[in-house]
């Protein structure tokens with residue numbers, strides 16, 4: 001359960017996964033000062049996947065962004081990181097916590113790989129700029145009615161673990177750049193091997209930069225799902241020999257019962 005950014009209500013993030021969507025149409029008025037303060041607090045409390053990677057997240061306004069054809073939002077998170085092994089997956093995992101929290105709080109948001117911050121924002125840190133997330137009050141419907149509205153691969157196309165289908169359904173629904181869903185889950189229900197698909201040459205030019213972020217997002221959805229089923233997700237490296245052809249092994253998620 002998480003506390004909403006806009007009220008005292010507690011929300012189950014697991015439920016949000018089944019209806020969230022990217023929001024691209026915003027009311028241009030800024031959010032209330034108290035809500036922006038709550039967002040800043042949450043940014044300081046995000047759980048990293050790897051805790052030895054420096055990150056910096058700044059709230060900026062729509063006027064601080066070069067839009068490159070995208071619609072303007074009133075606010076953006078500008079996300080920076082140290083360039084270290086696992087840094088993109090770490091950011092995907094951390095910032096998906098905000099994407100779901102925004103949605104749970106009635107605020108729209110969308111990961112934005114195409115726009116970039118103006119130069120004065122880039123000068124605010126020595127860390128490398130990675131990506132933006134737009135956010136603000138939506139002027140389109142915030143939620144999907146049910147999972148049939150998600151355009152996603154079927155479970156059979158993202159996993160060969162028969163007994164983990166219920167656990168992996170919220171992972172199937174995770175967002176990814178140009179909806180490429182570059183993930184595959186193999187192994188066993190207690191030791192899930194996380195892999196990324198190798199894109200074909202043309203697609204690679206568009207998505208290579210985002211694959212690791214996308215996988216971090218999916219790992220966060222897996223953590224939320226594991227907790228819903230009273231399990232703890234532990235990130236390890238334990239490559240099994242049976243990784244299917246065309247998949248890159250990334251990490252293993254060990255699931256332990258909470259009792």
Ligand SMILES: Cc1cc2nc3c(=O)[nH]c(=O)nc-3n(C[C@H](O)[C@H](O)[C@H](O)COP(=O)(O)O)c2cc1C
Nearest residue numbers: 021022111112113114115175176177178179210213
């Ligand atoms: C890393 C990343 C980058 C993205 N970049 C953009 C973008 O530049 N512009 C945009 O409109 N949507 C962008 N998206 C949103 C995806 O297009 C969207 O998540 C995907 O199509 C699935 O739709 P949904 O989020 O509504 O479920 C991005 C998503 C991710 C995860």
